[in-house]
Amino acid sequence: MSEVPVIQILDKKNYFKQALVAYPNALPLPPLAESSLRIRTEVISITTNNFCYCKLGDVFNWWSVHPIPPDTPAPYSDAATYGRINAWGYARVLESTFAAVPTGSYVWGYLPIGTLPLDFRVAPGAVPGQFLVTEPYRQQLLPVYNRYTFFPAPSAAALADRIAAKDDGVAYDALVKVMHLTAYLMDRFMYPADSARSVSLRPEQADLSNATVVVFAPGSKVGLAFAHLLRQRQKGAGKPRRVVGAASEASLPFVRGTGVYDTVVSTTAADPLTTLADLDSTNADVNAESKDKKVVIYDFGGRAGVAWKWAAAIGAKYPRTRYVAVGIEVSDPTTAGDAAQQPAKPDGLEVDQVNADGMLTAAVGQVGEKEFFEGFEKSWSGFREEGIKGFQIRWGEGIESVKEGWDRFARNEVTAAEGLVFKL
């Protein structure tokens, strides 16, 4: 018996509010257009990143990737108020008119949340094993979201078995792969070991050698992946003096347990300047002037503007402080007015904005697509193999469990140690 497709629909302004909407008349689906794939989401993850898509959805066209279907019932048919957001993971190819990706293949990429099949036109990518979505309505989207990896037979059969078995590697692919991509781009191309090769910064801006790196939301997947890559650097080759994780009390035990950071401090219990001074007192450079010491703050989404607060204190004492904006916290969208009470960007602080898509385009320009993706896939399989110590994968099953996971984030119940992944 065919299933009744169901999708998640969100209130775009108050995206903590969601509904599951069924499409009992969706099947049978119309014939598939030429050069197209019909896919159905099978595995997705939910992290703070999905809420970031909602928060900045209008700026980056994230609400328009998966439009509200035409036969959606009221009130959810009102696309001005409601929308669908996106998630990373695997989908199965139900039908294909694109020979390279036959029916039964799997694809990994940017997917709709729900079981309603999606049709899109595609074209071959320049890298073997990848294709690009060519739908006109998706071309205003940053290119990284239109790039997919595919797995035809026989690897599709193996993948199907691994999905059925709720395999850890599949969960990591859905939860962490795109975060590792961002971290890899930062480590190799924005702040590379040879800072003269940075694709976007001047050498002195990109240089991390001997710097103190302070990471906010250090338990985030992207933060952990970045710190892990920095650890692998050789001394004298862009290696920071130390990488400090500044975590909320709730994330502290997990972040400590990962063993990825040289030091882990609490953002509520610790004081920024005492923290840095204490670290210096255990270090050979205790006598170096603070004006000579470089501090680089990476904010992967620390709560309530804590990274700005620390940046203000640290920047006042250490003039060579840089701030790197990567992520944002998950907070109740209906209390956005509270932002006025949050710490603001300190005057004079130099800020770099991380943009995975821009970095990817520049990285591919520097080394070519083939070399880039070979390097990235190798780095990713190493990281996945090693895993994150203490990280607990929580598999949910069915769209109702996605709804529950979404609600748990809204209630601020999801801890850094948990990876929410869903089989639909």
Ligand SMILES: NC(=O)c1ccc[n+]([C@@H]2O[C@H](COP(=O)([O-])OP(=O)(O)OC[C@H]3O[C@@H](n4cnc5c(N)ncnc54)[C@H](OP(=O)(O)O)[C@@H]3O)[C@@H](O)[C@H]2O)c1
């Ligand atoms: N700029 C880019 O190109 C780019 C690319 C990829 C990802 N990102 C962003 O990077 C950030 C991290 O992504 P991720 O998938 O790695 O996130 P994640 O694993 O879900 O991040 C978890 C961390 O976020 C912090 N956090 C803040 N508010 C939270 C809340 N209400 N519930 C749970 N944790 C909360 C926590 O740190 P504390 O407990 O220490 O506060 C927690 O350890 C996201 O904002 C994402 O959008 C940006």
